Structure formats: C-alpha cells, structure tokens
Amino acid sequence: MTAGAGYLKRLTRRLTEDLEQADAExxxxxxxxxxxxxACDCSRGEEVSMLGELRSVQTCSKATKxxxxxxxxxxxxxxxxKWIGRNRIPGIxxxxxxxxxxxxxxxxxxxxIYNPYYELLGDD
Known part of the structure; x- marks a missing residue:
C-alpha cells in the first residue's frame, strides 16, 4: 500500500465515521x-478518579432543593x-x-457519584 492510499483511507474513514463515536474516542x-x-471498568463501591465531559446539567429550583x-x-x-443541596455550581x-x-x-x-470532588479543566 502506498502512502497516498493510506492517507486516502484515513481521510475517508474520518469523513464517514459517526461523529459521536469519534468524540467518544x-x-x-x-x-x-x-x-x-x-468509567466502564469501575464498579459500585469503588473510590474513583475520572476525566471526561459534562453532556448535560440540570439545576433545581429553590423550592425543590x-x-x-x-x-x-x-x-x-x-x-x-449529583450535588445535593445546591441549586447552581459556577462552571458546571x-x-x-x-x-x-x-x-x-x-x-x-x-x-x-454523590457530591463528587471536581476540578474544572481549561478548553484544549
């Protein structure tokens, strides 16, 4: 296989693969x-440390708490x-x-994970 053919194959794969799958990878x-x-390797009861992205965030009203x-x-x-007792967290x-x-x-x-410790990361 030539270098040009390899490049074309990679380009075609990038253009046709599912964007969500590419994002997950x-x-x-x-x-x-x-x-x-x-996360897929972790199970209930373990103390975990993970890096990822927030897909959605729901905040509560002051009435429901x-x-x-x-x-x-x-x-x-x-x-x-889940952060219990908070109605908003800046940066989340x-x-x-x-x-x-x-x-x-x-x-x-x-x-x-209830009341997790977290660190906000900068945009890359």
Missing amino acids: KISEQSQATGAQR TGVVAEFFDGTDVVVL EPGRKITVRGRLGEKDGAKV
Whole structure:
C-alpha cells in the first residue's frame, strides 16, 4: 500500500465515521493519557478518579432543593453526578471538561457519584 492510499483511507474513514463515536474516542484517549480510570471498568463501591465531559446539567429550583444533576461521559460510559443541596455550581455546564473523584454508587441501574470532588479543566 502506498502512502497516498493510506492517507486516502484515513481521510475517508474520518469523513464517514459517526461523529459521536469519534468524540467518544477522543475523550477516552485524553482520559487514558492522564491516567484516569475508565468509567466502564469501575464498579459500585469503588473510590474513583475520572476525566471526561459534562453532556448535560440540570439545576433545581429553590423550592425543590434537589440539587444539581449532571451527566458525565468519559468516552466509555456515563456516570450521573449529583450535588445535593445546591441549586447552581459556577462552571458546571454542558460541554465542560472536568475531573471527578468520589465513591461510585448505583441508582436505578445507573452509575452515580454523590457530591463528587471536581476540578474544572481549561478548553484544549
């Protein structure tokens, strides 16, 4: 195979592959490069440290006081992050890259971390 044919094959793959899959691979590669744990490898009860991106964030009204709920994705699996008793957290917004630490739990079949420690990461 020539170098030109290899380039054409890579270009074709990039143009035709699912963008969501490509995004997941990019996030997963960044996470692995930092030594963070992969969400798909973590199980209930473990103390975890992961790097990923917030896909969605829901804030509560002052009346309900249920907290801030975010969907965290590290390229391998989704983890729900719940900050109880907060109605807003500056910097916690969709599309933001963060690292999270906490004890992984499970609720209704979904992975969840309550009141995780977090660090906001800059845009790359």
